[in-house]
Amino acid sequence: MELPIDHFRLLGVSPTTDSETVLRTLQQRLDRAPDQGFTVDTLQARAELLQASAELLSDEERRHSYERELTAIADTSEGSIAALEIPPSREVGGLLLLMEAGQAQEAFEAASRGLQPPQAPALGSSREADLTLVAGLACQAASADFRNQRRYEAAARTLQQGLQLLQRMGQLADRRRQLEHELKLLLPYRVLDLISRDLSSLTARQEGIRLLEQLVLRRGGLEGELDPDFPQDEFQPFFKQIRQFLTVQEQVDLFSRWADAGSATADFLASFALTAAGFVQRKPERIQAGFQRLQASGQAGMEVFLACQQLLLGQVEQAQTLFDAGADEALRQWAQEQSDDPLARLCAYCRDWLSREVLPGFRDIDAEADLEAWFADRDVQAYVEQQDRIRARLHPSPTAEAAPTASDAAGELPAWPELNFESLSTSLDTEASATDDTSDDDDDLWDGPNWRLPELHWPELHWPDLSALPRWALPAAGGAVALVALGGWLLLRPRSQPVQPLPVQPVEQAKPAEPAPAPTPNFPLTAAEPSETQLQELLEAWLAAKAAVLAGQTAPLPLTDLARSSQVQLLQRQEQTLRNAGATELVKAKVESFTVNERGPNRIAAQVQLQYSDERRSSTGAVLNQTPSTQLTNTYVFARDGKRWLLAAYKPS
Structure with missing residues (x-):
């Protein structure tokens, strides 16, 4: 066979090395024979090839003749390279030296061919064992070379080929486990490699998105901690960077x-x-x-964000109510510095919110938060006017439904599950636009703290701190907001009565499997200062109603007598998802302890210990998955809406 290497690189010396240094290098190479488990025959073949190269290079006349041959080969226009012809008896030793010379990919490919028919060695022979070992070592080394070149998909493919080869040979179980582990660690790098490519590389980007979903699933979700090799403090900055390379539609679909x-x-x-x-x-x-979606999620502390969305939808009165309910003292003070007009304050915050938290972070969006252009758009105007007409038909008079209060909008709920999504700008000046494995990415893309793979680095980006949600962000400069289109169109157009949210449409319930118990006369809870027992009964009634809905039955009590609309809507979405899948869920939740730890005139929080289990079943009764009985500790928040106390939110402790 021919080795794609010359005598100088085989021995590990330069063309200017003198004879004495050649012999000294030979002795060093012989003294440092590999100890990975090769047979004596392979090590002897390696030594003989090194000695042959040293003898040629230390003989002045033979060396000059050889150098003339190398020069002639280099001068040809056909792209020829030097090669060494070695006998079959020294093939494995030659491949071992090729790998030691830094040509691991060539060594891996040659070893793979040597293990294929018709030149495959006899089963169980020492040559088969040595060729397989060379293939495993060369595969690992070649993958490391690709990683150092930031060609992560090529590195992964090499590992996959090596794993398939070793599995077919049925050898080197420990080496296979090492390759599997390195392939697993490469997954986030492959995602970044593929997703950062040009938008025209559709196949590569789709594969990157598929791998991203695989990575998130392996972790147990965005908030999961099931992957010890990729802990949350490393996953968060990685995911923050990944977002920069996803289009807005890709993010909508994924999230x-x-x-x-x-x-x-x-x-x-x-x-x-x-x-x-x-x-x-x-x-x-x-x-x-x-x-x-944000409203139905039931997350507390979202009022100012919901206010901005309502403003963009032209629902000014509701937006102002939500903003006043959700703004803390610092935000109110900042808003007052912007303008004396309440609507101008809201617009100033909305524009800053769009600029800092919403519009950045998408590969295909480069837009300014121009509210004037938004409200001047004919499609926007037509949509808002259409929604006004629909609401006017649903609520023809101002007495049809009371206007939402600040208490109803905010409920003075705590600010958990506090998500802090700061400005999503990064230090990247350019995007990677590689279209194949050999392209070079922007160097800034890879700067940051070290991660687990050698020579690889995560970018230094700020991931949202899941424990501290600032509900506002101070703009760089103050000043009143210009309201040309918004003032001229929204403020001067004829206003209907205060527009209310569309009523929550209850999900059609399936026919109950068994008669529901008679309604309990204790609800809605209207006591001014309810006792712990009354609050516990309210929670137990909600848990029982929720279990009935998820089981495909009718709730024994009206859901709106037990919980706020955000919790009701969340339950309805869960039930709809189950129904679409043709499944039901049997939930058992028993309150074991109930302790009020915060109490105010409009808000009460309690720490509750539950014994919980669930079981999801198909329409045929087959068990799809289940959660065994376990003890949970949750914090439940009850809010007072008018005279009624309702479950408003909960948080796992």
Whole structure:
């Protein structure tokens, strides 16, 4: 066989090395024979090849003749390279030296061919064992070379080929486990490699998105901690960077799927992606979808974000109510510095919110938060006027439904599950635009703290701190907001009575499997200062109603007598998802302890210990999955709406 290497590189010396140094290098190479488990025959063949190269290079006349041959080969226009012809008896030793010379990919390919028919060695022979070992070592080394070149997909493919070869040979179980582990660690790098490519590389980007979903699933979701090799403090900056290379529609699709699977963070991100898409595309219906998703998620502390979405939908009165309810003292003080007009304050915050938190972070969006252009758009005006007409038909008189109060909008709820999504700008000046494995990415893309793979680095980006949600962001400069289109169109157009949210449409319930118990006369709870027992009964009634709905039965009590609309809507979405899948869920939740730890005139929080289990079944009764009985500790928040106390939110401790 021919080795694609010359005598100088085989021995590891330069063309200017003198004879004495050649012999000294030979002795060093012989003294440092590999100890990975090769047979004596292979090590002897390696030594003989090294000695042959040293003898040629230390003989002045033979060396000059050889150098003339190398020069003639280099001068040819056919792209020929030097090669060494070696006998079959020294083949494995030659491949071992080729790998030691830094040509691991060539060694791996040659070893793979040597293990294929018709030149495959006899089963169980020492040559088969040594060739397999060379293939495993060369595969690992070649993958490391590709990683150092930032060609992560090529590195992964090499590992996959090596694994398939070793599995077929049925040898080197420990080496296979090492390759599997390195392939697993490469997954986030492959995602970044593929997703950062040009938008025209559709196949590569689709594969990157598929791998991203695989990575998130392996972790147990965005908030999961199931992958010890990729902990949350490393996953968060990685995911923050990944977002920069996803289009707005890709984010809408991804986050919506993850939100439907139960991720609160994905619900938040999907709402922002829908808002960004709607604002840039001038499609208010997408902002409406984002508003409904964020509202239905039941997350507390979202009032000012919901206010901005309502403002963009032209629902000024509701937006101001939500903003006043959700703004803390610092935000109110900042807003007062912007203008004396309440609507101008809201517009100033909305524009800053769009600029800092919504519009950045999408590969295909480069737009300014121009509210004047938004409200001047004919499609936006037509949508808002159409929605006004629909609401006017549903609520023909101002007495049809009371206007929402600040207590109803905010409920003075705590600010968890506090998501802090700061400005999504990064230090990247350019995007990677590689279209194949050999392209070079922008160097800035890879700067940052070290991760687990050698010679690889994560970018230094700021991931949203899941424990601290600032509900506002101070703009760089103050000043009143200009309201040309908004003032001329929104403020001067004829206003109907205060527009209310569409009523929650209860999901059609399936026929109950068994008669529901008679309603308990204790609800709605109207006591001014309810006792712990009364609050516990309210929680137990809600848990029983929720279990009935998820089981496909009719709730024993009206849901709106037990919980706020955000919790009711969330339950209805869960029930609809089950119904679409043709499944039901049997939930058992028993309150074991109930302790009020915060109490105010309009808000009460309690720490509750539950014994919980669930079981999801198909329409045929087959068990799809289940959660064994376990003890949970949750914090439940009850809010007072008028004279009624309702369950407003909960948080796992």
